[in-house]
Amino acid sequence: MKYASDFRAIARDALRGKWVIAVIVGLVAALLGAGSDGPRVKLNISDHGANLNVGVAGQTIYSTGGSPHSGIGAFLIGSAIYIVLLALVFAAVYFVLGSIIQVGYARFNLELVDRREPSFDALFAYFPCWKTMAAARLLQSLYVLLWSLLLIIPGIIAGYSYAMTEYILAEHPDLTASEAIDCSKQMMSGNRWRLFCMQFSFIGWNLLSALTLGIGSLWVRPYQQAATAAFYREISGTEQAVDTDPATE
Template sequence: MKQYYYTDGVNKYGPMPIEELKTKGISAETLVWYVGIDNWIAASQVPELKAMFKDEWNSKNESSFWDAESKNIDTTENHEIRDHALNVLSSQWGIAIGTFLVYTLILMVTQFIPIIGAVGSLIIGGPLLLGLSIFSLKLSRKQFVRIEQLFEGFQNFATALGAYLLMVLFTLLWMLLLIIPGIIASISYAQTFYIIAEDETIGPMDAIDKSKKMMYGYKWKYFLLNLSFIGWILLSIMTLGIGFLWLIPYMQVSRARFYDLVKHNNI
């Protein structure tokens, strides 16, 4: 008999059979795990749990929120993407803020190292960004996350470094023409590290090309998604940067959600 575990974000409970799990009043986004899957996933992603709690979750409008099959980038508004991010983060603010803070501090400290700071930032920037993408995707998908995932990008160091350097180079070359072409180019490359996070065998140039194809027709929507945070950015500046502790995770999970939605259109 399959035994389940679930977590409230702090403690883990189990093992227990599905009948006992039913008495726990779990929600659609409660993280569960059982032998046979690699990561913790939302309860609504488990067919037998979705069937068991269907009426209860529908009455609370929960299961439809996690029904990825019914969503894609064309049918999802940007405010829904942001709502998804806030819903995900509501029980994960601690680990999210901690991870993004470590990411920022590592880059800041590296840049202050005399002589080698700029080079060091270029070398570790790619692997760290890949790790951040892995973390953000798992967070957006309501899978189990831990701060160590930030460093998983170093396991694919060559690809991460190559993709990062190529993206910087291509963006700078476009910037030589005008600012706007540079912005458009950077948006075209926006999905590169999410693609590498899901396919460790892909090469840097192939990942960039795939991102460009994936973003075809959706660059404006992605631009508007990022532009929608401008008010929060100004507010964070007014708080002497403290607001960025919450804003950066909010933006990154929104971007990860955008990737999953736009990817759905390219399957």
């Protein structure tokens, strides 16, 4: 049985000579919604006027507003319903896109730890299966939310139970969303604490990343994701992976 240090060592070895593409793919995956909630649009209307804020990763990238008598303020107030509808449509599209990219990113990291040549195109390999990928992400979010309504701890446990869903779909896109989630639950039985310990072992790197205003995460995230892919290989018993193209199966 491997430990956190073993998975980190496998990740470092897999990333040797491949850091540049790993950082680029990780950044693109994050921007396209893999593992993130995407841009946030906030429209505030009060007696003093209206303000529109667009943020990404907790940072405001665009902000505008004005009093009810100003041109921009009057426009925001008059167009509020359209702005809300547009934001909802954009959020839905971004959610679906992120679902596809997240599975593609899992495939990229599996190729990495399998010592195959990782491809940037892996991110976009699962567009034909977009319904399954979106359904899997939606069901995971819903289940975690429902468990969290009971107490925080059950929600966290549920999140760890479903943690391998994207890797399973990356290799078996023919499964339904529910089947992939069930496979993840079975696979993670008895392994949730191991995954937690592995993720916790990166706390030092995450703290250093925070000191660099998040810039360090460009390197830490690929390191973590490669280690997680190695973890999946170990608990799924597929460390000797065959060279197949799961997207075309």
